[in-house]
Amino acid sequence: DAGVIQSPRHEVTEMGQEVTLRCKPISGHNSLFWYRQTMMRGLELLIYFNNNVPIDDSGMPEDRFSAKMPNASFSTLKIQPSEPRDSAVYFCASSLGLGSSDGYTFGSGTRLTVV
């Protein structure tokens, strides 16, 4: 398996623009997580899905952020409009299930820069 695949790897956009980050989880994993990492705040959980259903989105910072999982093999995180403070590395992770002994498998992340 190629692991969790995220795209793009890097994104530079202007303030006010819409940004869409994409994630393909490992086949057979039914839980998917979106995290954001900054030097100041570390890794923050934004939202997680189980069997394509959003379970907890309390970590989504504002209404500007939205996430979808239309099927078991694809998820998106959208920021509209983007702001400079959204600059961070965004990670997608998947697992066999909630509380799996195999932990989470993370993608390589998308480094977002909003100027």
Next chain:
Amino acid sequence: SQKIEQNSEALNIQEGKTATLTCNYTNYSPAYLQWYRQDPGRGPVFLLLIRENEKEKRKERLKVTFDTTLKQSLFHITASQPADSATYLCALDMGTGGFKTIFGAGTRLFVKA
């Protein structure tokens, strides 16, 4: 709310020695606790998971302990190698009935040859 405390100072050790990293948490004990390794520019990589009813878990040169009385987990790397140099993250569930996992800030480990 649940908080995780990891030593923010880097740990410097000599090759061959045992590295010990600490993870402390506040409030309730999690159902399970995880340890990850992160290299610069990469995503975290899962290493070990230990459940609340387990005292210790081992995997090759790695050992994790879980003391719910002290609210602490220790992560040991025996016979450390320069290739073990990385940031190590502790993660645990929020205990809210779901599986909301939060991460500590991590401890940077440097193993000197």
